[in-house]
Amino acid sequence: MEYCTERDLDSWTRYLEGWEAQLHLDSGDLGHARARAETILRHPELASVGAIQPLVTLAHVRGRTGEGDVDEPLTRVWALASGTGEMQRVAPAVAARCEVAWIEGDVARAAAIAAETWPIVESADCSWNRGSVARWLGADRPDADRLEAFGGLAVIGPVAAPFAAELAGRWREAADIWESLGCPFDRSLALARSGEREALAEAVAGFDRLGAHAAAARTRAQMRAHGWPTSRTPRTSTRQHPAGLTAREREVLDLLEQGCTDAAIAEQLVISRRTAEHHVSSVLAKLGASSRRDLLKMGSASRADG
Known part of the structure; x- marks a missing residue:
């Protein structure tokens, strides 16, 4: 990302940021994943292919938390991904649609979505993308019935x-x-x-x-x-924050308002410097602040209004 940013390779920078959002999602940091995805999607010159991953991430976050309209990113990402006909675009979108269906309690729909798109994914050579769709083919069937549940859609090749x-x-x-x-x-x-x-x-x-x-x-x-x-x-009251901050991000916000640097935040919370930087970026994005100085001004204005 630094390489691309230094050379004004904006499309590649946005594309890599989309995968960074996915990494936050995979590691369980839903707040940071949401903030990163939403920031990317607001970029005025975002290419269609660059929008797929942040839309997938946003759909997963909204589906998992139940906060926000999940149908909007699902519809957008499926239109973009299915139009490419490429497994590396289709599989993540399908996986998101299946997961949301499961969370909504519709196991049959999850299996049907996976089966419908399996012919596109089946012949691909990426075991992770194949697996992300194959996991839903016989969704939640008892062990003895799982092969029958595939309905002839045998999982050929490794996952x-x-x-x-x-x-x-x-x-x-x-x-x-x-x-x-x-x-x-x-x-x-x-x-x-x-x-x-x-x-x-x-x-x-x-x-x-x-x-x-x-x-x-x-x-x-x-x-x-x-x-x-x-x-x-x-x-x-204990799990929600007006700006959607996680408990950890609220701790980071308190330290930011005390004027702490990233290094000081990392030391105080016993986390890595890189993790502290991620949390700071997330807090700024969620609060709509462009910088630490902007955040402190917002805080001063709020206290003055109070």
Whole structure:
């Protein structure tokens, strides 16, 4: 990104920023993923191909949290991705559509979406993109019925390890692999799809920690359907912030208002300098501040108004 920025390669910079948003999503930082994606999508000269990844990220965030209109980014990204006919564009869009369908409780729709687009993805050589779609082909069927659930759509060729475990119904193994990769949402998703009481309880706790409130609600509904007790839903007052800041970002905001540098923030919160920089960028974006100075001015104006 630095290389591209220094050479005014703006299209490539936006494209890489889209993947940076995806990395935040994968690592469980939904707030930063949302902020980065929304910032990219506001760019006036964003190329169509550069909009696909941030739209996918935004759809995942809204689907997982239940905050914001999820249909808008899903519709936009599917129009862009399907128009290319390329697996590397289609698969992420399909995966987002399937995940949202699952969160909304429509398992059959998730499987149908995956089956409809599987012919495009099946022949591709990327085991991760193939797996992201294949995981939904026999969505949530009992182990004995999973092959029949594919309806003849045999998964030919390799898929990445966590997806292979999911397709075999080895949900705990899949969850362990996702955890080793640093993907907390996918870990909880694998546990939630297992249908096992203890795993579902773990999934709810994991979703709650991430702020994935819609996914947590979906899993709690599964538990109630079995007659199993569930943990309480976090209070709205404790999980929401007027600007959508996470608990960590509120800590960063407090330190920013004290005039702390990125290095000082990292030291205070016992995080890396790079992580501190990411949190600062997210806070500024969510609060609509263009710089630290702008943020401090906003704070001064707010106190004066008070």
